[in-house]
Amino acid sequence: MRPAFSVIFFTVMSGCGYGLLFLLGAVFVSDPLLIARNEALLALAIGAVFVVVGLLSSTLHLGQPQRAWRAFSQWRTSWLSREGVASLASFVPMLALAWCLWRGADESLLRALGALLALLAAITIVCTAGIYTSLKTIPAWHNPYVLPGYLLLGLLGGACWSLLIGGWAGTAQARPALVVAFAIACVVLKRAYWRHIDSEAPTSTPESATGLGRFGRVRSVEAPHTEENYLTQEMGFVLARQHAARLRTICLVLIGAVPIVAAAAVPELPGWSAVLACIAAFAATAGLFVERWLFFAQAKHVVMLYYGGTRPQNP
Amino acid sequence: MTSLAPSTAKKLGLVIDLDICVGCHACAVACKEWNDGGEFGPLPDADPYGAEPLGVWFNRVHSYEVEPTQKNQPAMTVHFPRSCLHCETPDCVTVCPTGASYKRAEDGIVLVDEDKCIGCKLCSWACPYGAREYSEVRGVMQKCTLCVDRIYNESFEEVDRQPACVMACPTRARHFGDLGDPDSTVSKLVAERGGYDLMPEMGYKPVNKYLPPRPRRDGCGSTPKPTSDEKTDFSTASPLLRWIDKVLSR
Numbered sequence: 249m250r251p252a253f254s255v256i257f258f259t260v261m262s263g264c265g266y267g268l269l270f271l272l273g274a275v276f277v278s279d280p281l282l283i284a285r286n287e288a289l290l291a292l293a294i295g296a297v298f299v300v301v302g303l304l305s306s307t308l309h310l311g312q313p314q315r316a317w318r319a320f321s322q323w324r325t326s327w328l329s330r331e332g333v334a335s336l337a338s339f340v341p342m343l344a345l346a347w348c349l350w351r352g353a354d355e356s357l358l359r360a361l362g363a364l365l366a367l368l369a370a371i372t373i374v375c376t377a378g379i380y381t382s383l384k385t386i387p388a389w390h391n392p393y394v395l396p397g398y399l400l401l402g403l404l405g406g407a408c409w410s411l412l413i414g415g416w417a418g419t420a421q422a423r424p425a426l427v428v429a430f431a432i433a434c435v436v437l438k439r440a441y442w443r444h445i446d447s448e449a450p451t452s453t454p455e456s457a458t459g460l461g462r463f464g465r466v467r468s469v470e471a472p473h474t475e476e477n478y479l480t481q482e483m484g485f486v487l488a489r490q491h492a493a494r495l496r497t498i499c500l501v502l503i504g505a506v507p508i509v510a511a512a513a514v515p516e517l518p519g520w521s522a523v524l525a526c527i528a529a530f531a532a533t534a535g536l537f538v539e540r541w542l543f544f545a546q547a548k549h550v551v552m553l554y555y556g557g558t559r560p561q562n563p
Numbered sequence: 564m565t566s567l568a569p570s571t572a573k574k575l576g577l578v579i580d581l582d583i584c585v586g587c588h589a590c591a592v593a594c595k596e597w598n599d600g601g602e603f604g605p606l607p608d609a610d611p612y613g614a615e616p617l618g619v620w621f622n623r624v625h626s627y628e629v630e631p632t633q634k635n636q637p638a639m640t641v642h643f644p645r646s647c648l649h650c651e652t653p654d655c656v657t658v659c660p661t662g663a664s665y666k667r668a669e670d671g672i673v674l675v676d677e678d679k680c681i682g683c684k685l686c687s688w689a690c691p692y693g694a695r696e697y698s699e700v701r702g703v704m705q706k707c708t709l710c711v712d713r714i715y716n717e718s719f720e721e722v723d724r725q726p727a728c729v730m731a732c733p734t735r736a737r738h739f740g741d742l743g744d745p746d747s748t749v750s751k752l753v754a755e756r757g758g759y760d761l762m763p764e765m766g767y768k769p770v771n772k773y774l775p776p777r778p779r780r781d782g783c784g785s786t787p788k789p790t791s792d793e794k795t796d797f798s799t800a801s802p803l804l805r806w807i808d809k810v811l812s813r
Contacts, residue, residue, distance in 0.1 A: 249688070311682020311702025318661035318679055325565045328685055329660035382658065384765055385691045452691070452762050454627075458643055459759045459773055460581075464631040469640070472591070472623035475615050478696040482687065550762070551693035554625055554645060 249386065250485040251544035258306035259376060260405070260536045262335070263398065265298030267406025269342065270369040271426070276345070276362020280355050287417040291410060292346050296339075298409075303335060327378035334375050338368035373402045387448060388547035393441035400437055401503070401536055404430040408507055408525075408532040411514070415525030427511035427528060435504035438539065442496060445546065457553040468556030483549035487542075495542055502535025565659045567652060571671040574743035575709055576649050576770035577729070578752055582777045584624075584736040586642030591622040593731030594646075594707075602712040603677060607700040619696040621707040622646040622728055637779045644737070646728070647694035647707035648761065648769030649673050655686040655695060663704075671743070671770060672711055677703045691765050714739070742770050 272291045275283050283291075307313040320336065322329040341364040348358060377398035380389040407426045414423055454468070455461025510528035514521045598621060599606045608618030622644060629639040649671055656664045656673060663679035664686050666672070675686075675695075680703040687695040687704060695706045710726035713719065723730065729737045740749035749772075752758065758772035797808040 309683065311684075311697065311704075312680065315661070315679065315681045318663075318681060319683070320660075322565045322660050322662050325657040326660045326685075328658065328683065332660065379658075379685070382654070383688055384654065385689060451764055456762050456764060457691075458627060458641070459761055459775065460627065460629050460641060463639060463776065464629045464633075464636060467628045467630060468625060469628045470586075470626035472588075472625050472645075473620075476617060477623075478617070478619070478687070478699075479693045481617075482684065482697070483693075549688070550691045550765075554693060 249544045249547045249549060250482050251541045252309055254305050254308040256537060256540045256544065258302040258309070259398075260302075260533065260540050261298045261305065262302035262376065263373060263402035263536065264405030264409060264533060265295045265302060266338070266369040266373050267402035267404070268298070268409050269295040269338070269406070270366045270373075270403065271406045271410050273341075273362040273364070273366030273369060276358050277366060280358040280362070284417060284419070285349050287413060287419065289346060289349055290416070291413050292342060292349070294409060294413065295406075296342055299335065299338070327375050327382055331372060331375035331379060334368055334372040338365065338372055341365040341368060370399070373398050385550050386547050387451065387550075388445045388543075391441075391444060391448070393437065393444055397434075397437055397441060400430060400434050401539065404434050404503060404507070404532055405536055408511075408529040411511060411525040412522075412529040415514075415522035418521075424511035424514040428508050431504050431507045431511075431532070435500055438496075438500065438503075452550045452553060454553045454556065457550070468554070471555055479551055480555060483551050484555065485545060487545040492542065492546055495538055499535050499538040499542065502531045502538060504535075506531035506535075565657050565662055565664060567656060567666055568668040570651070571666070571668055572743055573670040573741050574649075574651070574770045575670045575672055575714070575740070576742045576749075576772070577646070577709075577726070578738040578740070578742075578749045578758060578772050578774060579644055580736040580738070580756075580774040581641050581643060582736075582774060583734045584642040584644060585734055586624055586626050587733060588624045589731045589733055590644055590728035590737060591620055591624055593727040594622040595620055597710065597713070597727035598708065601708070601710070603675075603705070603708050605701075606705065607698065609699045617699065619698050619705045621694075621696075621705070623693070639776060639779075641776060644728075645692065645694075646771075647673060647709075648692055648767075648771040649707075649709060651768035651770060653767050654689040658685050658689045660685070670741075672709045673706070674708055674711065675704050675706055677701070677705070680704050691762050691767070692769075709739075742772065 268291060272288065272295065307316050310316060319329055319332045323333045341361045345361045345365060348361060374395065377395040381394045384390050407430050411423055411427050454466040458466050460466050507528040510524045514524050517524065595606060598604050606619050608616050610616050625643040625645060627641045627643055629641055631638055653666065653673055656666050660683065661679050661681055663676045665674060667674065682697065682702045682704065684697050687697060695704050698705050713726060714724050716724060725739050729739045738749050738752060740747045742750055744750060753772045756774040758774050760769045761773065797805050
């Protein structure tokens with residue numbers, strides 16, 4: 249699948265934003281006094297900016313962005329529509345929480361708003377993943393690794409950015425364990441996901457696509473068109489295998505090794521906590537971009553079977 | 564609304580005979596021509612007269628070589644028109660966030676309301692058959708309408724109320740009708756010839772059916788004997804032929 253930058257930017261930014269908002273909501277649920285008012289407001293603002301920037305970027309992917317409001321209507325069947333509704337709904341606890349923090353409110357209200365924020369943040373990420381996991385036509389997306397992947401990678405992004413906010417507020421020492429835990433979980437999950445997509449036997453073949461398997465082996469001899477068309481441009485994107493292996497390593501270093509080392513060093517070098525948190529946050533975000541690019545670039549669409557494009561190398 | 568009706572009584576669709584399709588692309592051209600001026604049109608191309616023209620076609624004709632895997636099976640070339648199959652349970656409709664994609668309850672035709680489409684392209688990702696193509700020029704998704712603006716068009720003679728691709732086919736490899744009615748001509752044709760679904764494992768229950776190539780006749784496809792270039796024996800031939808042989812052999 250063609251890795252469209254607007255979609256990659258959207259899923260990475262909104263993933264980080266909702267990861268951060270989920271963690272903030274979870275802090276309020278456990279104890280609203282655990283976090284200083286200014287730090288909480290900053291986390292809310294950064295989370296909201298990430299989400300808004302992501303949503304705006306996603307409209308760049310549309311052919312008719314002025315009609316984007318219509319996308320809130322089909323939540324009964326469409327994960328894309330559900331994502332839009334959930335994401336819009338999350339602004340209610342976001343703004344309410346900001347208002348309450350600004351004006352001061354009692355503990356139980358903060359706790360309730362935090363719970364609602366965490367819930368809607370999680371639901372939005374689940375809906376984002378649902379868009380991809382629901383597509384039977386793309387086996388690399390239609391598998392049980394994708395939903396936990398979106399959740400964990402969002403939480404990793406959120407944890408790294410909350411570490412950075414803590415670095416600014418001088419409370420970074422409180423949270424490095426979270427970054428280490430999420431980074432380890434992400435590395436394990438991504439490796440399992442890649443092993444899965446590399447080894448999975450295809451469910452559809454050129455023979456089942458044409459129904460001619462009973463007569464023998466089917467090979468495309470002439471495409472319907474000499475130039476590219478929408479299908480070959482959008483779904484025929486092929487990434488060279490040797491580049492994929494290198495990019496996977498880069499991804500694991502950026503989302504795994506760098507944040508783990510940086511976060512683990514925070515309690516050891518308290519004077520450097522802001523710098524270390526900065527390194528962790530920017531490395532993890534860059535790693536998420538590489539991960540999301542690979543998520544698209546390595547996904548093969550069954551329609552390419554008609555073009556003879558994606559037959560497995562070893563029959 | 565993108566929720567699907569439980570089932571439609573009428574299932575309008577096409578039956579495509581791979582035994583007699585000659586791969587002339589007349590169906591694809593007739594489709595483009597009709598739909599460019601049809602109710603859902605136009606179908607504008609980007610860079611139409613330039614080096615890399617790019618535009619929407621609802622119908623694409625592939626050609627495949629079928630290499631036999633068993634002995635005594637001939638190799639075959641099969642021309643294969645590919646278009647929307649108007650599936651009974653299509654995900655392209657249910658994934659649509661705006662309700663622009665819909666399947667008509669009255670006849671099962673899958674359509675796009677191009678005034679509601681936001682061009683998110685998700686429906687084209689959901690279709691395994693490549694039936695939906697995005698128009699860069701118009702910013703919306705476009706697809707086969709089963710010529711809904713022809714088949715119910717009362718200003719046409721009854722014989723002309725057929726999709727443009729069916730009308731254009733010079734070998735009559737394309738048939739249009741109600742596949743929900745077991746007594747219709749198309750349903751009988753499917754039953755008689757063993758019409759089948761493409762990628763049934765996807766579970767979208769295509770309405771359109773494909774008729775397989777018929778078994779090849781005896782000897783057809785086997786390697787012909789090389790013509791002999793040995794010397795012909797003229798000893799028993801007529802004197803005239805013997806004389807001609809003698810002259811030519813000099």
